[in-house]
Amino acid sequence: EAGVAQSPRYKIIEKRQSVAFWCNPISGHATLYWYQQILGQGPKLLIQFQNNGVVDDSQLPKDRFSAERLKGVDSTLKIQPAKLEDSAVYLCASSPWAVNTGELFFGEGSRLTVL
Amino acid sequence: AQSVTQLDSHVSVSEGTPVLLRCNYSSSYSPSLFWYVQHPNKGLQLLLKYTSAATLVKGINGFEAEFKKSETSFHLTKPSAHMSDAAEYFCVVNLLAGGGSQGNLIFGKGTKLSVKP
Incomplete structure (x- = not known):
């Protein structure tokens, strides 16, 4: 079974530039999460989707961050x-359950360095 | 508020010796607790979970953890370390158990385990 795919794996940009990360969850997983992991810290939830709807984006800095999952698959x-x-690793995770049971399947992450 | 505290940022053991990674939690409710492992440049992987059944939980690769309500602890142990166990380990609490409608995982800061030959 294919795992959660993320790209790019690494990205270096200068401040004030823009960047986009892509995630393809495990086939059939309805729920998709984006986490931010700053060096030396545990991952922190940015946004949770169920199918193509947003369930929780309370910790997403909406002035600069945006996320979408238009067809309920990739994001x-x-x-x-x-x-x-914003320098951090951005982790995508998915699960087959609508409610967060704590059992998530993570991708390998996209490491962002902002200079 | 619910939280987890991992008491050691770095633990170093010799191959073949026991592993102990410590985690304390704070929760107003009966929590669901997890340990995740992250090998270098790899995604996080669920190691084991506690969801109010047996207090001693067995996970993959010989790891186990014991839920102790009186001590608010959920320490991770393994009798004999292997070189392949070198990784970062995260203790996690699920806010769902606290009445959250959708659940949210709160991660500790992680403990880096080094295994010496």
């Missing part, structure tokens, strides 16, 4: 304009 996370403090 993109965009940052515009980027700040130095």
Whole structure:
């Protein structure tokens, strides 16, 4: 079974530029999550989708971050304009359950460096 | 508020010796607790979970954890470390158990496990 796919794996940009990350969840998984993992910290939830609807985006900095999952399958996370403090690994995860049971399947992440 | 505290940022053991990674939680409700493992440049993987059944939980690769309500702890152990166990380990609490409508995982800051030959 294919796992959660993310791209690009690495991205280096200058502050005020924009960047987009893509995620393809495990086939059939209705729920998709984006997490931000800053160096030395645990992952923090940015946004949760169920199919193509947003369930929780309370911790998403909406002035610069946006995310969509238009067809209820793959998803993109965009940052515009980027700040130095956005340097982090962006993790995508999926699960087959509508409710967060705690059992998530993670991709390998997209590492962003903002200079 | 619910939270987890991983007491050690870095643990180093010799191959073949026991592993102990410590985690304390804070919760107003009976929590669901998890350990995830992250190998270098790999995605997080669920190691084991506690969801109010047996207090001693067995996971993959010989790891286990014991839920102790009186001590608000959920320490991760393994009798004998292997080189392949070198990774970062995260203790996680699920807010769903606290009445959240959708659940949200709160991750600890992680413990990096090094295994010496």
